[in-house]
Amino acid sequence: MGQGHPALLLSLSLLLLSSATADDGSAILKLAKSITPLPSDWSTKSPTGFCSWRGIKCDSSNTRVTSISLSKLSLSGTLPPEISTLSELQSLTFQDNQLSGAIPSLANLTKLQTILLNTNNFTSISPGFLQGLTSLQTLSVGDNVNLSPWQLTADLAQCASLTTLTANECNLFGSIPDVFESLPSLQNLRLSYNNFTGALPPSFANSGIQNLWLNNQQNGLTGSIEVIGSMTQLAQVWLHKNEFTGPIPDLTGCKSIFDLQLRDNQLSGIVPASLVSLPKLVNVSLSNNKFQGPVPQFPPSVTKVDNNVGNNKYCAPPGVSCDAQVMAMLEIAGGFGYPSILSDGWDDNNACGWAFVTCDADKKNVVTVNLAKQHFPGRISPSFAKLPSLKNLYLNDNNLTGSIPDSLTKLPELVTFDVSNNNLSGKIPNFPATVKFITKPGNPFLGTEVETGGGTTTSSDVGPTKISGGMIAGIIAAAVIFIAVLSFVLYKYKKRPRKYEKKVERDSGKAFFNNGITGGGGYNKVSIELNSQSSVDDSGKNIFEEGNVSLPIEVIRQATDNFHEINITGRGGFGVVYKGELHDGTEIAVKRMESTVMGTKGMGEFQAEIAVLTKVRHRHLVALLGFCINGNERLLVYEYMPQGTLGTAFI
Ligand SMILES: *[C@@H]1O[C@H](CO)[C@@H](O)[C@H](O)[C@H]1NC(C)=O
Ligand SMILES: *[C@@H]1O[C@H](CO)[C@@H](O)[C@H](O)[C@H]1NC(C)=O
Ligand SMILES: *[C@@H]1O[C@H](CO)[C@@H](O)[C@H](O)[C@H]1NC(C)=O
Ligand SMILES: *[C@@H]1O[C@H](CO)[C@@H](O)[C@H](O)[C@H]1NC(C)=O
Numbered sequence: 061m062g063q064g065h066p067a068l069l070l071s072l073s074l075l076l077l078s079s080a081t082a083d084d085g086s087a088i089l090k091l092a093k094s095i096t097p098l099p100s101d102w103s104t105k106s107p108t109g110f111c112s113w114r115g116i117k118c119d120s121s122n123t124r125v126t127s128i129s130l131s132k133l134s135l136s137g138t139l140p141p142e143i144s145t146l147s148e149l150q151s152l153t154f155q156d157n158q159l160s161g162a163i164p165s166l167a168n169l170t171k172l173q174t175i176l177l178n179t180n181n182f183t184s185i186s187p188g189f190l191q192g193l194t195s196l197q198t199l200s201v202g203d204n205v206n207l208s209p210w211q212l213t214a215d216l217a218q219c220a221s222l223t224t225l226t227a228n229e230c231n232l233f234g235s236i237p238d239v240f241e242s243l244p245s246l247q248n249l250r251l252s253y254n255n256f257t258g259a260l261p262p263s264f265a266n267s268g269i270q271n272l273w274l275n276n277q278q279n280g281l282t283g284s285i286e287v288i289g290s291m292t293q294l295a296q297v298w299l300h301k302n303e304f305t306g307p308i309p310d311l312t313g314c315k316s317i318f319d320l321q322l323r324d325n326q327l328s329g330i331v332p333a334s335l336v337s338l339p340k341l342v343n344v345s346l347s348n349n350k351f352q353g354p355v356p357q358f359p360p361s362v363t364k365v366d367n368n369v370g371n372n373k374y375c376a377p378p379g380v381s382c383d384a385q386v387m388a389m390l391e392i393a394g395g396f397g398y399p400s401i402l403s404d405g406w407d408d409n410n411a412c413g414w415a416f417v418t419c420d421a422d423k424k425n426v427v428t429v430n431l432a433k434q435h436f437p438g439r440i441s442p443s444f445a446k447l448p449s450l451k452n453l454y455l456n457d458n459n460l461t462g463s464i465p466d467s468l469t470k471l472p473e474l475v476t477f478d479v480s481n482n483n484l485s486g487k488i489p490n491f492p493a494t495v496k497f498i499t500k501p502g503n504p505f506l507g508t509e510v511e512t513g514g515g516t517t518t519s520s521d522v523g524p525t526k527i528s529g530g531m532i533a534g535i536i537a538a539a540v541i542f543i544a545v546l547s548f549v550l551y552k553y554k555k556r557p558r559k560y561e562k563k564v565e566r567d568s569g570k571a572f573f574n575n576g577i578t579g580g581g582g583y584n585k586v587s588i589e590l591n592s593q594s595s596v597d598d599s600g601k602n603i604f605e606e607g608n609v610s611l612p613i614e615v616i617r618q619a620t621d622n623f624h625e626i627n628i629t630g631r632g633g634f635g636v637v638y639k640g641e642l643h644d645g646t647e648i649a650v651k652r653m654e655s656t657v658m659g660t661k662g663m664g665e666f667q668a669e670i671a672v673l674t675k676v677r678h679r680h681l682v683a684l685l686g687f688c689i690n691g692n693e694r695l696l697v698y699e700y701m702p703q704g705t706l707g708t709a710f711i
């Protein structure tokens with residue numbers, strides 16, 4: 061018995077050892093039994109010595125499998141589900157065989173870095189396949205033409221180390237998941253020859269993707285390709301054979317693109333100069349789209365150009381420039397994001413033959429442009445001013461935003477200009493009395509500056525510009541001193557001076573706001589008043605593009621007991637803050653600028669403040685109700701906050 065113990069211990073430990081190896085060994089044995097032909101030196105009887113079998117690598121303990129590499133061996137058969145127990149596995153490569161059946165789940169194999177299963181004959185892929193593959197760098201499952209249709213899910217976001225994803229021609233459908241913010245290392249994305257639909261995911265923006273192959277989708281990806289303009293690492297871009305629409309974005313930032321395939325889509329608009337001048341461009345295809353404007357002329361360094369002119373909507377042969385009115389009309393179409401309907405019918409070098417356009421008797425000069433009721437988004441291009449004979453311009457019943465370009469007031473022949481039933485905002489240009497200028501109904505924000513529109517931009521020839529979250533944050537930060545919004549409390553005035561009475565509606569501040577601006581003389585009158593009193597020349601205009609509410613000094617004097625000391629709630633570098641009360645009991649805070657800071661500089665700051673305040677609308681910020689300029693007085697009127705924020709922090 062005394063000798064029995066060591067023997068028992070030895071056999072026990074052998075058993076333990078063999079059971080540890082038996083795990084990985086049994087999975088390898090299962091694999092051996094399910095593939096043919098059996099690789100030389102493999103056995104289907106016993107896993108003994110599997111770590112030295114061809115294509116298998118183990119860790120230093122010689123028990124745990126780290127790599128299985130059996131590519132290009134004409135293997136058929138299947139991969140057993142036991143592969144999912146190989147928890148030390150780093151690399152699994154079976155590409156270029158005829159393996160079939162299900163791709164087993166590899167979920168939660170957290171050490172796995174490489175999966176190459178492409179170019180086989182697999183028929184299904186287990187759901188959750190991508191879960192927990194936190195170390196995965198390369199995933200290749202492409203060229204499995206018999207895979208039953210599957211979707212790339214948001215699980216992909218868990219593969220945070222991914223640099224290469226190749227999944228072409230493997231029956232993927234649905235949308236491309238919007239998870240690319242979670243894949244900061246991704247450089248190669250190949251999803252060609254599938255059935256992806258929907259738009260390019262917004263999270264492509266600012267990604268590090270260099271090679272993007274999304275070409276040849278069965279039904280076609282749709283929407284705009286604008287996001288590629290922000291993918292600055294792009295080198296090779298294959299988007300051909302899809303259903304993309306809209307223009308090519310500004311590619312100035314994409315300095316590494318050498319290969320850009322855009323043929324066979326529905327892209328429209330003028331091919332931007334930023335494409336033609338891409339420094340590394342070698343081959344490019346544009347055929348079979350709806351491109352307009354002059355034929356792009358590529359430098360000799362671009363050696364492969366596929367730009368079949370006849371299959372696009374270019375306005376003149378290469379090297380010939382297009383008619384001025386044609387170019388103006390195309391810039392106008394650009395304001396609306398180059399809708400397809402304006403490229404289908406706008407394809408020669410005389411705008412007088414185009415849909416929606418009427419010319420004079422000689423068929424020379426554009427007289428009427430009728431783009432009413434087209435559901436167009438976007439903006440009114442200032443290029444309408446380049447149509448000198450324009451008499452009638454109908455843009456009503458669309459979905460236009462932004463402001464009405466001032467340049468349109470210069471059109472000498474203009475008779476009718478209808479923008480009703482849109483969603484325009486910003487300053488209302490001053491048209492001559494001879495122009496029948498129709499803004500209502502609709503356009504509730506016209507005469508005001510709205511925060512989301514970037515409405516002061518008048519030069520935008522492309523689609524709507526967006527203010528980023530960062531810009532909003534910046535504006536809010538800038539407003540730490542100058543808080544708030546023009547808003548609604550003003551209508552609570554019970555006794556307004558007579559000239560305001562008519563314009564003010566009691567039911568909503570918005571109504572006050574709009575009517576105060578659009579209702580005739582009020583707007584211009586205030587503007588003139590300010591300009592005449594301002595020591596700053598042109599900046600006075602800017603304030604009033606925002607459409608603020610000017611208050612009479614009498615109202616403020618009354619509310620603050622003629623700026624009585626007793627009403628002072630705070631003092632700061634910029635002046636004194638008074639508490640006040642309007643007739644109806646509304647409490648206000650009045651910021652009275654110190655006259656010493658009110659030089660030219662102070663005036664500029666005062667204007668800047670109003671401009672900022674009217675753009676910022678935020679529930680945590682105090683509302684700016686109005687302002688007053690009277691002689692040397694510069695006053696800002698806010699909602700009163702009893703907590704005293706205005707009296708302390710904000711001056
Ligand atoms: C992977 O692990 C997570 C967390 O442990 C678990 O919720 C999930 O079900 C696992 N996935 C699979 C497919 O086993
Ligand atoms: C692929 O699998 C299908 C059935 O799933 C079979 O008909 C076909 O012959 C296989 N092809 C090859 C090359 O093995
Ligand atoms: C492609 O996907 C669409 C929508 O997901 C589907 O209706 C269509 O049948 C698919 N086409 C093919 C050939 O599978
Ligand atoms: C574009 O050019 C590159 C390099 O010359 C080449 O590798 C690539 O296949 C070309 N692409 C097409 C679609 O011709």
Ligand SMILES: *[C@@H]1O[C@H](CO)[C@@H](O)[C@H](O)[C@H]1NC(C)=O
Nearest residue numbers: 435436437438458459460483
């Ligand atoms: C107008 O534009 C807005 C915002 O872009 C959109 O939500 C809305 O559906 C559009 N309306 C029409 C009629 O096109």
Ligand SMILES: *[C@@H]1O[C@H](CO)[C@@H](O)[C@H](O)[C@H]1NC(C)=O
Nearest residue numbers: 461483485505510511512513
């Ligand atoms: C009109 O524009 C404003 C501000 O730009 C926006 O908040 C609103 O949703 C728009 N209305 C429609 C109907 O598109």
